[in-house]
Amino acid sequence: MESTTGAGQLLAISDLHVGYPDNRALVERMRPDGEDDWLIVAGDVAETVADIRWALATLADRFRKVIWTPGNHELWTHPRDPVRLRGQARYEHLVGLCQELGVLTPEDPYPVWEGPGGPVAVAPLFLLYDYSFLPAGSATKAEGLAHARSTGIVCNDEQLLHPDPYPTREDWCRARVAETERRLAALPADLPTVLANHYPLDRHPTEVLWYPEFAMWCGTGLTADWHRRFRVATMVYGHLHIPRTTWLDGVRFEEVSVGYPREWRKRPGPPGRLRRILPLEDTGDRGAAPGVGRGRGGTR
Numbered sequence: 001m002e003s004t005t006g007a008g009q010l011l012a013i014s015d016l017h018v019g020y021p022d023n024r025a026l027v028e029r030m031r032p033d034g035e036d037d038w039l040i041v042a043g044d045v046a047e048t049v050a051d052i053r054w055a056l057a058t059l060a061d062r063f064r065k066v067i068w069t070p071g072n073h074e075l076w077t078h079p080r081d082p083v084r085l086r087g088q089a090r091y092e093h094l095v096g097l098c099q100e101l102g103v104l105t106p107e108d109p110y111p112v113w114e115g116p117g118g119p120v121a122v123a124p125l126f127l128l129y130d131y132s133f134l135p136a137g138s139a140t141k142a143e144g145l146a147h148a149r150s151t152g153i154v155c156n157d158e159q160l161l162h163p164d165p166y167p168t169r170e171d172w173c174r175a176r177v178a179e180t181e182r183r184l185a186a187l188p189a190d191l192p193t194v195l196a197n198h199y200p201l202d203r204h205p206t207e208v209l210w211y212p213e214f215a216m217w218c219g220t221g222l223t224a225d226w227h228r229r230f231r232v233a234t235m236v237y238g239h240l241h242i243p244r245t246t247w248l249d250g251v252r253f254e255e256v257s258v259g260y261p262r263e264w265r266k267r268p269g270p271p272g273r274l275r276r277i278l279p280l281e282d283t284g285d286r287g288a289a290p291g292v293g294r295g296r297g298g299t300r
Contacts, residue, residue: 007034007036007115007116008032008034008035008036008037008038008064008115008116009032009033009034009036009037009038009115009116009276009277009278009279010037010038010040010113010115010117010122010194010276010277010278011032011037011038011039011040011063011274011275011276011277012039012040012041012042012196012236012254012256012274012275012277013030013039013040013041013042013256013257013258013272013274013275014041014042014043014044014071014198014236014237014238014239014256014257014258015042015043015044015071015238015239015241015257015258015259016041016044016045016046016055016258017044017045017046017073017258017259017260018045018046018051018054018055019046019047019048019051020260020261022261023258023260023261023272024055026258026271026272027055027058027059027272028058029272030058030059030062030272030274031062032062032063032064035064036064036115037063037064038063038064038065038066038067038111038113038115038122039059039063039065039066039067039274040067040068040122040124040194040196040236040256040277041055041056041059041066041067041068041069042069042071042124042196042197042198042236042237042238042256042257043068043069043070043071043072043073043074043197043198043238043239044071044072044073044074044198044238044239044257045068045071045073045074046073046074047073047074047076047078047080047081048078048080048081048082048083049081049083049093049094049097050081052074052094052097053097053101056068056097056098056101056103057101060101060102060103065104065111066101066102066103066104067103067104067105067111067122067124067196068098068103068104068105068124069105069106069124069125069126069196069197069198070091070094070106070126070198071198071238071239072155072157072161072198072217072239074090074094075087075090075091075161076156076157076160076161077090077160077161077162078160086162086164087162087163087164087165087166087172088163088164088165088166088172089164091126095107104124105124105126106124106125106126106180110122110123110124110183110187112191113194113278115278115279116278116279117233117278117279117280118278119191119192120191120192120193120194120233120278121187121191121192121193121194122193122194122196123183123184123187123193123194123195123196124196124197125180125195125196125197126176126180126197126198127173127176127177127180127197127199127219127220127223128169128170128172128173128176128199128220129169129170129173129199129216129217129218129219129220130169130170130173130174130220130221130222131144131145131169131170131216131217132219132220132221132222133203133206133215133216133218133219133220133221134216135147135148135212135213135215135216136212141170141216144213144216145158145216147213148213148214148216151211151213153211153213153214155214155216155217157169157217173220173222174222177220177222177223181226184226184229184230185230187230191231192231192232192233193230193231193232193233194232194233194234194235194236194277194278195226195227195230195232195234195235195236196236196237197235197236197237198237198238198239199218199219199220199237199239200218200219200235200237200239200240200253200255201219201223201224201226201227201235201237201253202219202223202224202227202235202248202253203215203218203219203221203224204246204248204253205237205240205242205246205253205255206218206219206240208242209240209242218239218240227248227249227251227253228249228251232251233251233252233278234251234252234253234254234277234278234280235251235252235253235254236254236256236275236277237253237254237255237256238255238256238257239257240255240257241257241259241260241263242255242257243255243256243257243259243267243275252280254275254277256275258271258272
């Protein structure tokens with residue numbers, strides 16, 4: 001494991017969606033507070049390789065260390081992207097891009113944050129989802145998808161996120177979970193962790209979605225006990241576009257997304273604020289961050 005000493009802050013952001021000009025402008029303005037700040041980028045940077053490269057290169061040039069994990073949008077084979085790679089091949093291409101930029105990925109040794117609040121291992125995770133967050137009344141994936149289609153709430157992943165060479169997205173998810181679990185179990189037993197994944201490790205953050213059907217594309221029940229098993233100080237995630245703090249079993253879950261302009265324009269405070277993970281940021285109560293309402297879910 002790589003480690004770094006010094007002061008600074010461990011910061012996080014996700015769902016930058018820099019294909020939107022207003023979001024791109026937010027990234028252009030993002031700066032660390034000091035030369036020792038690290039930044040976690042928890043997925044959904046953009047849909048095209050060119051936009052992903054621009055955003056990560058911009059941030060890597062400013063922060064001491066940038067740590068990235070993919071969201072579903074990076075894994076899309078989007079009609080606008082001339083890079084036509086699918087599935088695992090696309091993910092490996094993005095990992096190679098990050099290596100060129102000096103950005104850490106789920107394939108790299110987990111770095112150890114030894115600044116204020118440390119030491120903690122910072123583990124970017126790539127886990128996907130397996131349709132286990134089913135809507136009420138549904139017992140199988142097929143029933144859940146049929147219900148979602150009847151409501152018009154279907155994630156664009158169904159057309160754009162290909163699992164090649166795995167037969168299904170849930171097969172890819174299970175393979176990623178097994179390999180990641182092995183790596184986390186090999187960490188020193190006395191070393192706390194910050195786990196960063198595009199999706200929450202537990203289903204509870206999805207309970208505030210306006211459209212609960214969207215939870216099917218938001219994680220896996222296979223990780224529901226990881227926040228206890230792996231000594232998690234903070235679980236960092238995005239995807240829901242509902243930035244807030246929740247607590248489960250005494251563990252902090254931090255949703256750090258920017259979201260789309262139509263969403264962040266409605267929120268109080270400046271958009272694109274980097275969330276401080278360490279040292280611990282006081283968010284007042286042990287629930288939702290002030291001023292944050294219910295998210296809509298929808299066709300992300």
